[in-house]
Amino acid sequence: MEKRTLGKTGWSLSAISFGAIKLSRISLNECDALLNRALDSGINFIDTADCYGDSEEKIGQVLKKRRREFYLSTKVDERDRAGVRAKLDRCLRRLRTEWIDLLFFHDVRGGEYERIFSTGGLEELQKARQKGEITHIGISIHNNLAMMRQAVESGVFSVLMVAYSALDEDRLTADLLPLAASKDVGLVAMKPLAGGRLADIPAGGWDAARFHGESPAQIALRYVLSNPHICCAIPGMMARNELEENLRVGRRPRKLSAEEIKEFMALAVEAGKGFCRNCGYCLPCPEGIPIPDIFRYENYYRQYGLKDWAKEQYRALASNAQACSDCRTCTEKCPYGVSIPSGLKKAHNLLMHP
Secondary structure, three states, X not given: OOEEEOHHHOOEEEOEXXXXXXXXXXXXXXXXXXXXXXXXXXXXXXXXXXXXXXXXXXXXXHHHHHHHHOEEEEEEOOOEHHHHHHHHHHHHHHHOOOOEEEEEEOOOOOOXXXXXXXXXXXXXXXXXXXXXXXXXXXXXXXXXXXXXXXXHHHOOOOEEEEEOOHHHHHHXXXXXXXXXXXXXXXXXXXXXXXXXXXXXXXXXXXXXXXXXXXOHHHHHHHHHHOOOOOXXXXXXXXXXXXXXXXXXXXXXXXXXXXXXXXXXXXXHHHHOOXXXXXXXXXXXXXXXXXXXXXXXXXXXXXXXXOHHHHHHHHHOOOOOHHHOOOOOHHHHHOOOOOOHHHHHHHHHHHHOOO
């Protein structure tokens, strides 16, 4: 298995690591077989989150005897001292471990970045690090490039988790990723298949013979790993065939040819038409609607099965899709042809359903 160094942590991680976001959709026995197979096959980094259903509990149950064989990360969505402390205690309990290697502030957006510092959340994690409960502090940010730069330049975070796929090339590659590398901030690529969109390129549009016999998902992963600043990709997995398909990428590292990149990007662009990249170019909305967040919650509901969490997050918004006045300001700014007003209506109906 190819290994890469995760920034200032110094850890040598498997280039293909395990995203546990979909574990809530399978049984404990299936999870046991899948995670143990992953470790036996050379994966040594598992990423989960407090909000990923019962993912933490399943990992804790099936891997407690192998805890020293892998690096473990989880995430908390609280920002203040008391909230962070409560969630960290819950994570440690559910994961059945005495320490967490990497604790992320999860999905930081809006004014939440400042709250990490001003309301004691960061200080609480720093204390936890001194006590040996966590080893490193990270931050995950989905679409705010200015916030990503701020986090990288702060010197506070060892790792930045970013949504990075062939559909995010234009946003991140030229500036942000090299900046993080120059600051020795480790980079973990979440959503390397763009929420499954890049794995679903129609068979009629895919000629495997032109890609060394590999699948769209495998080429999408190779594309992400072709960026030298990325330490690892964490595709979400819930089935043995998904794991084996992804493992072949890590076991047989190779650079994509210029021709492969050209052909794959053409297919990726086509697959990405009408697909929200969470880039935030549509903002600000005149009605104050957090458009990328709503589409992301819809994706969590549909693709990852986190239905209750997605509904909870959506219903907590100060302004939701119902406030859309169909002014079309967003569609004029969207570079990817997303039909935002109609998409918001569909998301609202889904996430407000009893």
